[in-house]
Amino acid sequence: MAFLSMFAxxxxxxSAGGSVGPSTNSSFCTESKECLEYQLVCKTDEYEVRHYSPxxxxxxxxxAYFMGVGAAMAFRRLFQYITGANEGGFQMEMTAPVxxxxxEETRMWEPAVYSLSFPLPAAYQEEPPAxxxxxxxxxxxxxxxxxxxxxxxxxxxVTSRLHAHLLNKELGRVGASYNHSFHYGVGYDSPLxxxxxxxxxxxxxxxxxxxxxxxxxxxxxxxxxxPPNSPTDSPTEPLPHTLxxxxxxxxxxxxxxxxxxxxxxxxxxxxxxxxxxxxxxxxPIQVSQDLTANSTASGSAIWSPEYVGNGTAGGGSAxxxxxxx
Numbered sequence: 001m002a003f004l005s006m007f008a009x010x011x012x013x014x015s016a017g018g019s020v021g022p023s024t025n026s027s028f029c030t031e032s033k034e035c036l037e038y039q040l041v042c043k044t045d046e047y048e049v050r051h052y053s054p055x056x057x058x059x060x061x062x063x064a065y066f067m068g069v070g071a072a073m074a075f076r077r078l079f080q081y082i083t084g085a086n087e088g089g090f091q092m093e094m095t096a097p098v099x100x101x102x103x104e105e106t107r108m109w110e111p112a113v114y115s116l117s118f119p120l121p122a123a124y125q126e127e128p129p130a131x132x133x134x135x136x137x138x139x140x141x142x143x144x145x146x147x148x149x150x151x152x153x154x155x156x157x158v159t160s161r162l163h164a165h166l167l168n169k170e171l172g173r174v175g176a177s178y179n180h181s182f183h184y185g186v187g188y189d190s191p192l193x194x195x196x197x198x199x200x201x202x203x204x205x206x207x208x209x210x211x212x213x214x215x216x217x218x219x220x221x222x223x224x225x226x227p228p229n230s231p232t233d234s235p236t237e238p239l240p241h242t243l244x245x246x247x248x249x250x251x252x253x254x255x256x257x258x259x260x261x262x263x264x265x266x267x268x269x270x271x272x273x274x275x276x277x278x279x280x281x282x283x284p285i286q287v288s289q290d291l292t293a294n295s296t297a298s299g300s301a302i303w304s305p306e307y308v309g310n311g312t313a314g315g316g317s318a319x320x321x322x323x324x325x
Contacts, residue, residue, distance in 0.1 A: 020036055020095065021034060022035075029095075031189065032093065032094050038050040041211070046167075047149050049211060050145065055119055055125065056120050056139070057120060058131070059117040060078055060135050061116075063113050067114055070112070070116075088129045095119045095120070095121055096188050098118060100114055100184065100186075101115040102160065102164075144205070146202045153197055155199040164203075175210060178206055183201055184201070184203075186199060
């Protein structure tokens with residue numbers, strides 16, 4: 001009986017610690033030794049579904065008007081914990097990713113609460129040292145399936161919201177069931193990494209996950225008008241006058257072509273296509289660049305060098321060096 005109890009305990013330890021493991025070449029964790037592991041359930045052009053095992057995280061909350069400000073305060077507390085601000089003064093390696101829990105409904109002009117979490121290293125999944133700060137706590141992340149949308153660049157307040165909206169819209173289109181009250185902003189890279197950055201948005205699935213091809217045709221918002229066919233129509237006959245191909249029609253008060261001062265061939269009508277299109281292609285709208293520029297100017301970057309500094313890592317990750325400032 002005692003043997004069976006020890007075997008069950010060992011199974012629990014392996015299942016809890018097995019979800020955080022060494023980073024590999026195929027993972028997104030290029031700057032940390034350990035990374036959160038998952039199983040890929042399915043993937044479409046718009047999102048993928050992942051299965052995560054139960055894990056333990058160290059977390060803290062911060063209230064702020066902007067996600068970047070709240071995440072900066074919370075990041076410093078968590079970094080102090082893994083660098084020795086814990087009972088026993090244990091030094092821990094930085095793990096990835098960093099999770100920011102974001103409430104879906106926030107009111108304008110009111111601060112929101114952002115919860116930031118680090119996954120504990122595999123060696124501390126079962127018995128992590130207690131933090132010395134009362135603002136830190138442990139989060140037991142349950143076994144779950146999540147819908148994931150990935151994007152590059154910097155994880156800003158506006159880009160995180162934008163990709164959450166796009167994922168939300170796609171999940172609604174395919175009829176997926178998920179938790180609508182919050183989503184996770186997920187970052188994998190330090191501020192010192194400038195190229196090939198990887199960020200994600202997560203929604204926690206409810207029930208069986210949905211994997212459908214997002215390229216399935218959807219009903220057109222505006223039906224196309226097609227002229228009715230007449231019994232005399234034939235494939236060899238020219239089409240009736242259309243907006244794009246017909247010459248200008250003579251005024252209704254002109255009885256014959258000879259009474260017109262100008263023949264129709266002398267005054268060809270300008271193609272309607274050029275009149276309709278006009279200069280619409282002269283000023284392309286670059287939404288993503290404008291949004292990114294405005295967000296960077298407002299200082300809302302979560303992992304921006306503005307709050308983590310420009311220090312160099314001495315034997316540790318770049319994230320560690322930045323947060324130590």
